[in-house]
Amino acid sequence: MKVSDVMTSPPATVTPRTSLADAVRRMAEVGIGSLLVTEHGTLCGIVTDRDLAVRGLGRGLDGGTPVEAVMSARVVTVDAADDVQVAYRTFRRAGVRRLPVLDDGRTAGMLSVDDLLLDVFERLADLLGPVAWSILAEPPGPPVATGPHR
Numbered sequence: 001m002k003v004s005d006v007m008t009s010p011p012a013t014v015t016p017r018t019s020l021a022d023a024v025r026r027m028a029e030v031g032i033g034s035l036l037v038t039e040h041g042t043l044c045g046i047v048t049d050r051d052l053a054v055r056g057l058g059r060g061l062d063g064g065t066p067v068e069a070v071m072s073a074r075v076v077t078v079d080a081a082d083d084v085q086v087a088y089r090t091f092r093r094a095g096v097r098r099l100p101v102l103d104d105g106r107t108a109g110m111l112s113v114d115d116l117l118l119d120v121f122e123r124l125a126d127l128l129g130p131v132a133w134s135i136l137a138e139p140p141g142p143p144v145a146t147g148p149h150r
Contacts, residue, residue, distance in 0.1 A: 021063035
């Protein structure tokens, strides 16, 4: 399976000049905790709710300050065509919760640990679904003797 099969697309983005206040509003609108910072489709960095709180408010920055002042410019990424196992290894190695996904060097999506967990749960449900239904379809029988009871 490819990263593109489980990533969230399109990613929520802002430009480096977007104000901290606007970035907070955008996160609230979309219900997410991070935004990719892009310029004409090219990834410049990532800004998280933690960046806004710790690097922004924590340093006393004004809400009009651009996100480039608090974003992480060094970003670990995966490619949309990568096998999902590459993403698992990248998450373990980098110790991050979100990976921007690139396609030919352009931002294509976002992959989170939660996306991978949902995929695992869906696979388990697919695997166990028929077993569960067959158990539910069998009528309950008499109790099975398990040995002497004291």
